[in-house]
Amino acid sequence: MSSNFDLNVRPDFDPIISEIAQYVSTYQINSDLALSTARNCLIDTIGCGLLALQFPACTKMLGPIVKDTYVPDGVRVPGTDYKLDPVKGAFDIGCMVRWLDYNDTWLAAEWGHPSDNLGAILSICDFISQQNIANDKEPLLMRTVLESMVMAHEIQGILALENSFNKVGLDHVVLVKVASTAVVTKLLGGTLNQIKDAVSQAWVDGQSLRTYRHAPNAGSRKSWAAGDATSRAVRLALITMSGEMGYPGVLSAPLWGFEDVSFGGKKIALPQPLDTYVMENILFKISFPAEFHAQTAVEAAVILHRLIKDKIDEINSIEITTHESAIRIISKVGELNNPADRDHCLQYMVAIALLKGNLTAEDYEDKVANDKNIDILREKMIIKEDKRYSKEYLEPDKRSIANKIQIHFKDGSSTEEVEVEYPIGHKRRREEGIPILEKKFKENIDITYEKEISKKIYRLCMDQEMLEQTSVVDFQKLFSKKT
Secondary structure, eight states: OOOOSOOOOOOOOOHHHHHHHHHHHHOOOOOHHHHHHHHHHHHHHHHHHHHHTTOHHHHTTOSOSSTTOOOTTOEEOTTSOOEEOHHHHHHHHHHHHHTTOOSOBEESSSEEOGGGGHHHHHHHHHHHHHHHHHTTOOOOBHHHHHHHHHHHHHHHHHHHTTOOSGGGTBOTHHHHHHHHHHHHHHHTTOOHHHHHHHHHHHHHSOOOBSGGGSTTSOOTHHHHHHHHHHHHHHHHHHHHHTTOOOOTTTTTOTTTSHHHHHSTTOOOOOOSOOSSHHHHTOBOOOSOOSOGGGHHHHHHHHHHHHHHTTOGGGEEEEEEEEOHHHHHHHOOOSOOOSHHHHTTOHHHHHHHHHHHSOOOGGGGSHHHHTOHHHHHHHHTEEEEEOHHHHHHHHOTTTOOOOEEEEEEETTSOBOOOEEEOSOTTSGGGHHHHHHHHHHHHHHHHHTTSOHHHHHHHHHHHTOHHHHHTSBHHHHHHHHOOOO
16 A cells, blocks of 8 residues: 555644633633733823824825725724724724834743734724624623733733744734734634634734844834734634634644744744733833833933933944844844834934934934934944843843943043843833823823813723723724714
8 A cells, every 4th residue: 555645634723722722711810910901001002003193104004995985883993083894993903003113012032012912802892892782782891802902912922932933034923913813713702612713724824024124124014014913813713703614733734834834843832821921011112112122222322311412423432232132133234214114223212312312203204314413323333242131131030121321432431331121111110110101191192182082081091990891882982083
């Protein structure tokens, strides 16, 4: 008998897929810390999305694919009057909340922004709630949104702990797609097996390359990649709920599985049980819209600004000591071609902070970038790695994101070394950071809504119990902007 054949015995689902599905299906969120942090994450994420609406490069991506399309029970996009199908709704919400790279971050072997999942979660919760009302059922409550955020954060963040997708050239939004697909399928009423089927579909997809995040090809796709991932997650969940089958060996299948095709033959690891760890330890971007590996560098540069603001011409060199991930991801020289290029350049962000004593989203635009002093300072920067920084970046009880800056002048003198190991958005600085995060949210709603609406939104979002008991429909109506 010929042995030239495949043994066609369908395997059990890969253990990681089963573990994700079991978690989403059965885990009860009882951590007050996780839920209160989820509320802070929600307001910060939506606030950053509202700020992004000030930028035409973002708003041109939003709205129905076919102009003036009417969608029954359409998903509302905060800060707009759009009512979209849930797939495009997820894209738009995911796009606007990620556009300015100014809200939460998770750093490990892989990095990313678990709040990206809000695009899928808020879209599908709004859609389900409106359908429920149309069928004389109760809408979902915002408590469900917060619980779903905790779960999506956990899936994405724990998968990121030891699996470096960036090292094989894949973008971290693969984890957004996986996490969102799992949670959205549960929200749609999916069974344990349907959640497994849907998650397998997310892995079997071709995954985004990191090309658009790195020199010399950095570009604005990095700002809508999360919206793309969340919209795909919603689509895959809906397909699965229509009865479509899954692919149980999608990760481990020899030759044809994700691990062999896209992960260099390495096994995907889920190194600790899924609970509420990620949300409780999430990092917030509070002070600066800067790629997170640069947050502490910008903070240090702001401190140095007052010492060097009148001595720019006297600077001989700027020594930046950082960690390996920052060097690999955001250290670059040469021409910067667009805002997306600039906000992923360590040297550019530090130069702006040294010159201005601050860093805002507008500082990545061409008008600011034309200042010749920025490139003069960039050329004087020396980037060095501190092995301790790189080690403590990965330690679970520290997860520092350290940077140190010292400026040397032409006369041989130097500034002090300014070292910042934990950014203000780190869990170790929560008490200091949350009031500033709330102020940031208030400013973003104030530029979007009339005074009374802004007050109403702020009052609701500061009250944990009131927010949790608010229906998703009422929440979305409050954030919708009438024309």
